[in-house]
Amino acid sequence: MHTVAVLALDQVIPFDLSTPIEVFTRTRLPDGRPGYRLRVCAERPEIDAGAFTLRAPWGLDGLAGADTIIVPGTADPMAPLGTAVHDALHAAAANGTRIASICSGAFPLAATGLLDGLRATTHWIAADALAAARPAVEVDPDVLYVDNGQILTSAGAAAGLDLCLHMIRRDYGSAVAADAARLSVVPLEREGGQAQFIVHDHTPTPKGSELEPLLVWLRDNLGRELTLADIAARAGVSPRTLIRRFREQTGTTPLQWLHRARIRRAQHLLESTRHSVERIGAQVGFGSPTAFRDRFRRTTGVSPQAYRRSFS
Incomplete structure (x- = not known):
């Protein structure tokens, strides 16, 4: 049986905390035995969780001997790490313990230096802040989760669920992970490279810079070659x-x-219209449907049709 320790930091986000607890406690092996033993650990006995106070049964000593440590998101990601x-x-x-973060949990994880030199993700709205605070980390705001082997990161709370199922699949195989997904009433199919559900027309524009008018013009002329x-x-x-x-x-x-x-404009059109993939590719400036499909897959990790099935 694997031991999973969930590390509760001050101002932990309750949903991020409950996600791994729910998923891993629902995991059953083919013979009916539980697949995981759960520990909720914290530096102090009581932790501020916003709407309520959390009492953690384990101290930081509970991290020792765990096979996996989960760092949930926190409402104050820039808070100094003790x-x-x-x-x-x-x-x-x-x-050799596997360590994974959910949402803004990437910030305290990055503060340890364990993400330095690695690709990582967090909620898209916080990605720029993480990249600015930790320049040694290669922040990818466009994926659901990143698996570096021992160190893993995920985007928002729903992506944290995807990451937990991914780890179950790594530990026990697809059949056990699929069963855990069914019990949690979520799909197993969302792969880590799939894009986050983001505000797709918001390609970063440095406000007040000399490039701002040019970038606005580019966004208005995406369909041109x-x-x-x-x-x-x-x-x-x-x-x-x-x-x-x-x-x-x-x-x-x-x-x-x-x-x-x-690609971000194409994501928006795939979600909000029933236009064909060919028409959308032409609308956003790709010379051929093949070129569009290839670029879309390389950027998001999935095909345009798979993206539409997940997000439309």
Whole structure:
């Protein structure tokens, strides 16, 4: 039997806390035995959970010997991480314990340094803040969860459920995970690379910057076939200067920004219309349905049709 320790920090988000408890306690092996033993651990006996106070049966010593540690989201993700929690998570990682975060739980996990050099995700609305606070972490705001082997991160609370089912599948196989999904009345099919349900027209625009008018123009002209030379001409600068300014102000290149904006517009159209995949690809500026499908899959991890089935 695997032991899962759920680490409750101050101002823990109740739903994020309850998600792994519910999923792992519902997991049964083919012979009917429980698949997991659960521990709720905290630095102090009582933890502020917003609407109520949580009494944790285990202290930080409960993290020792656990096979998996879950760090749920917290309402104050930028709160300093206590030394005792920092050291306990580092000791667990050194012992090979699997550590996973849900939603804003990526912030305290990143504060330990355990995410440095790794790809990670969090709720899309907090992704920029995580990237700014922890530049050594490669933050991907567009996926449901990221599995680095020992260290895993997930987006919002629903994605935390996807991550828990993914870990069950890793531990016991697809049949046990599917049974746990049925008991939780959720689908098993959502893979980690699938995009988060985000505000798709909101491609980051640095407000007040010299690029802002150009980025607004690009969003208004996604359906046109635009080259780097076209974009540079619109900006009134050389392609080389444009690339440099884009990297400085957006962290990416003009064409990468454009492709991302097109995919986000396509996500919105897949959710909100019944237009064919071919028509949507043309609307957002792809020259062929094949090119659109390929770019969409590489960006989101799923096909346009699979995305529509999940989110429309």
